Amino acid sequence: MSALAPDFPMFWGATTVSLLGNGISSAALPLLAATLSSDPIVVSSVVVVGRLPWLLFALPAGVMADRWDRKRAMWISDLVRAGLTAALAAAVATGYAGIALLMVVGFLIAIADTVFDSAGTAVLPKVVGGDPERIQRANSWLVGSRNTVESFVGPPLGGLLFTMSRSLPFLGDALSFLVSAVLLRRMRGDYHVARNALGDGGLRKAIGEGFTWLWRQPVLRSITGIAGFFNVASLAQTAIFVLFAQQVFGLGALGFSLLIAAGSLGALFGAAQARRLNRWVGAAVSLRVALAVAGVACLVLAAAPNPWVAAAGEILGGFGAAIWNVNQMSLRQSGTPDHLLGRVTGVHRLVTYGAMPFGALLGGVLASLSGLRTSFVAAGVIMFALAVFATVAITRSRVAELTRPPADSPSV
Known part of the structure; x- marks a missing residue:
């Protein structure tokens, strides 16, 4: 790992410990919500x-x-998230936590998430030196960590802590943000954008430059659109997964957490094999394979007769998601000029993360109208449709064209 860059161990460590806290909360928050409604x-x-x-x-x-x-944007965001999560833990411990409070705190934490994510995505190429191969290696490390600690270690730990005390998981999450802030402060590099690359103009012009540049890149434009629908499908499942585990399989807090963790096994393998798969078939084909695998995983979950088959579906889904994430992040980071990377990431996240509420709402409505399994069927149909679209929109020649020009070439 140290061969990537001197600052990368700190960056990776901060990301990993923060993801551990996220994994703990990812199990504890829906469990807490399910106790309230x-x-x-x-x-x-x-x-x-x-x-x-x-x-x-x-x-x-x-x-x-x-x-x-x-x-600085990253470590300040960490401190804000630590304070908000600690406040939620206090409310849970004193019996003042309700659905409305969960919504308010979740909303405020997510505001800080937008700053952290845009800055963290934009800073990575500078941390590792900008070489596309190093960027892909770094993303493999980060996606592997995400699926080890956020999906494998964090959820069972969150479920266990929740059974001990409902406030403990949120205290653990707050601590993880504090540790992440300390590690980020220890990074020594200069991560400002060169002032002469920024240009003049207000917020609207700056946002417009990001939109315009991204729209002119066929591969990145297609990846952004596909990722938006990918997240609609994913959240249609995630939003009701706790009820699926409890009502269909009769699982408790720990069983639900272990079922979430199963997906990380496939994701770890996918993150480790992403570069090898790319050498065999190229990034364009890898992205299509990832979408098709994710579609199969959704249908396995929809038809699962027991938790063991559901766990197999989670493993398969984790594999597809990891291959997709390593490739789409690496292409965006290596193909975008540094002075635009924050704004391009913002546009990408607007579409991809902004689609998540609609996916969560879709999952809840489908589950209410037609049963919990219906959400997984709908997600599978969406994934297969995206795989078909990707065969036309993301081709080898377009990927080669995106990564050929220098990353710091003039843009808009």
Whole structure:
């Protein structure tokens, strides 16, 4: 790992410990919501509200990532998230936590998430030196960590802590944000964007430059659109997954957490094999394979007769998601000029993360109208349709064209 760059171990460590906290909360938050309501629409609404800031703040956050010190933006976001999560833990411990409070805190934390994510995505190429191969290696490390700690270690730990005390998982999440902030502060590189690359103009012009550049890149434009629908399908499942585990399979808190963790096994393998798969078939084909595998995983979950088959579907889905994420992030980071990367990331997140509330709402509505399994069938249909579209929109020649020019060439 140290061969990637001197600052990368700190960056990776900060990301990993923060992801561990996210994994703990990813199990504890829906468990807490499910203790407050058994209505699928109410439970999924907690997820919906927590994703709304990506619709409202992704674009300004991208501009901030191109105009501020990206490292500072990240550690300040961590401190804000630590304070909010600690406040939620206190409310849970004292019995004042309700659905409305979960929504408010989730909304505020997500605002800080938009800043952290845009800055973190934009800073990575500078951390590792900008070489496309290094960027892909770094993303393999990061996606592997995400699926180890956020999906494998974090959820069972969150479920276990929740059974001990409902406030403990949120205290753990707050601590993870504090540790992440400390590690980020120890990074020594300069992560400002060169002032002469920024140009003049206000917020609207800056956002417009990001939109215009992304729209002119066929591969990145297609990836952004596909990723938006990918997240609609994913959240249609995620938003009601706790009820699926409880009502269909009769699982408790720990069983639900272990079922979430199963997906990380496939994701770890996918992150480790992404570069090898790309050498065999290329990034364009890898992206199509990832979408098709994700579609199969959705249908396996829809038809699962027991938790063991559902776990197999989760493993398969994790594999597809990891291949997709390593490739789409690497292509965006290596193909976008540094002075635009924050804004392009903001536009990408507006579409992709902004689609999540609609996916969560879709999952809740389908589950209420037609049963919990219907959400998984709908997600599978969406994934297969995306795989078909990708065969036309993401080709080898277009990928080669995207990555051929220098990353710092003039843009808009």
